[in-house]
Amino acid sequence: MIGLLQNIGRSSIGFLERTGRATLFFLRVLAGVPALMLQFRLVLAQLYSVGVLSVLVIVVSGLTVGMVLGLQMYNTLAKFGAASSLGPVIALALVRELGPVVAALLFAGRAGSALTAEIGLMKATEQLSGMEMMAVDPVRRIVAPRLVAGILSMPLLAAMFSAVGVLGGYLVGVGMLGVDAGAYWAQMQAAVDWRGDVINGIIKSVFFGMIVTWIAVFEGYDAVPTTEGVSRATTRTVVYASLAVLLFDFMLTALMFGDTLI
Amino acid sequence: MMGTRTIEIMVGVFVAAGIAALFVLALKVSNFGQTSVRGGxxxxxxxxxxxxxxxxxxxxxxxxxxxxxxxxxxxxxxxxxxxxxxxxxxxxxxxxxxxxxxxxxxxxxxxxxxxxxxxxxxxxxxxxxxxxxxxxxxIEQLIGKFLVSMSEGKDAQR
Structure with a gap:
């Protein structure tokens, strides 16, 4: 009994310790961000590996998610003779929730794991301590550009996901199932609000980008510098980042749409 | 390793595509531009x-x-x-x-x-x-009125 309590206490203290270390690390990285304005080239290279290389998975998933939404929603809506509201249903689902959330989950799997593995291996092969020896701060040189690139590319990826998803819904709804094309777009435009829905979705994705990259770079930087440690850190990144995205999505949704959702 | 130029071009394409997606969301999907009637x-x-x-x-x-x-x-x-x-x-x-x-x-x-x-x-x-x-x-009120008038009609027939 006492042993169980001790275990709970130890893991709670461990969790708090890690959270505290992650927060301090985040502040250190943020302090390195202003200096990046002079060295934007570093961010550019990371934008490539974090953003550009994630485009394919985001676009393909967006298209299939939109197509599946079209297929599934059509069946239910057609029962009520409301097949023409297919457009708003797909667009609202994508712009408010699925775009930011699914894009962030894919981003955690595609880019987050790569970031952790990269930084973890740099630590394991003592490249980070080598930099410190040369009086180069690895947090500023390695971590800060990756965080900035993650925050910048996430909203762009989420916007692509939503746009391609709406297109996928159009292909299935209008092309296959025979919904009227005019009704699809017109009802969508009547239902989706630029500020209330699209901008809030973008704000969400900025948050998600920050959380996912933060967890990824921290796990990499904090990894045990062995082969096993890096592999564990990579797994932890994907798990924690995905859970954090879902949890924050609930909170952000409650804050943003709490009063409009009836 | 790819050259800096290629990376820069790819990043440029990426950012442009992201902004284009935002434009699609603004103009095609949402009611941007037709929401506010200015100076009315x-x-x-x-x-x-x-x-x-x-x-x-x-x-x-x-x-x-x-x-x-x-x-x-x-x-x-x-x-x-x-x-x-x-x-x-x-x-x-x-x-x-x-x-x-x-x-x-x-x-x-x-x-x-x-x-x-x-x-x-x-x-x-x-x-x-x-x-x-x-x-x-x-609609509920309409149905209510309809039901009332129906029952009144029946009463009158009796």
């Missing part, structure tokens, strides 16, 4: 029941969109809903006895205010109040 004039009207009308619902005349609902408040004096709408400045020739009704586009569509011009000589201007209004059709 305000009209108010009172309705017994507004049904599903909400702020930013369209205001149209003869089916053409001329403005939007800006606010809906409950008037505690008359127990009615006070609806404020903004009409675009180029539609400034509504006669002062114009009436306002709440319609539904299609059976299940969104609700909007339809303006029907009257025959008066002078026109509505900023801050004017529309006297003649017709509330939204609430």
């Amino acid at each position: 004039y305000q009209l108010t009207a009172k309705f017994e029941n507004i049904g599903g009308l909400r702020a930013q619902s369209p205001v149209s005349a003869a089916g053409v969109r001329v403005g939007q609902v800006t606010s809906i408040v409950y008037d505690q004096k008359d127990y009615e809903a006070l609806v404020t709408m903004t009409i675009a400045p180029n539609f400034n020739r509504f006669p002062s006895d114009t009436s306002a009704s709440i319609y539904t586009s299609g059976l299940l569509g969104e609700q909007y205010i339809g303006l029907e011009p009257g025959g008066a000589e002078d026109f509505l201007k900023n801050g004017d109040y529309i006297q003649l209004t017709q509330s939204a059709l609430v």
Whole structure:
């Protein structure tokens, strides 16, 4: 009994310790961000590996998610003779929730794991301590550009996901199932609000980008510098980042749409 | 390892594609650009029941969109809903006895205010109040009335 309590206490203290270390690390990285304005080239290279290389998975998933939404929603809506509201249903689902959330989950799997593995291996092969020896701060040189690139590319990826998803819904709804094309777009435009829905979705994705990259770079930087440690850190990144995205999505949704959702 | 130039070009394409996606969301998916009627004039009207009308619902005349609902408040004096709408400045020739009704586009569509011009000589201007209004059709009330009239008809036959 006492042993169980001790275990709970130890893991709670461990969790708090890690959270505290992650927060301090985040502040250190943020302090390195202003200096990046002079060295934007570093961010550019990371934008490539974090953003550009994630485009394919985001676009393909967006298209299939939109197509599946079209297929599934059509069946239910057609029962009520409301097949023409297919457009708003797909667009609202994508712009408010699925775009930011699914894009962030894919981003955690595609880019987050790569970031952790990269930084973890740099630590394991003592490249980070080598930099410190040369009086180069690895947090500023390695971590800060990756965080900035993650925050910048996430909203762009989420916007692509939503746009391609709406297109996928159009292909299935209008092309296959025979919904009227005019009704699809017109009802969508009547239902989706630029500020209330699209901008809030973008704000969400900025948050998600920050959380996912933060967890990824921290796990990499904090990894045990062995082969096993890096592999564990990579797994932890994907798990924690995905859970954090879902949890924050609930909170952000409650804050943003709490009063409009009836 | 790829050259810096290639990376820069790819990042440029990525950012451009992301911004293009935002534009698609703005112009094709959402109501960006048609939401706010700038520099229009305000009209108010009172309705017994507004049904599903909400702020930013369209205001149209003869089916053409001329403005939007800006606010809906409950008037505690008359127990009615006070609806404020903004009409675009180029539609400034509504006669002062114009009436306002709440319609539904299609059976299940969104609700909007339809303006029907009257025959008066002078026109509505900023801050004017529309006297003649017709509330939204609430389906439950209609069914209720229908049921009552049915049973009354049966009673009369007996």
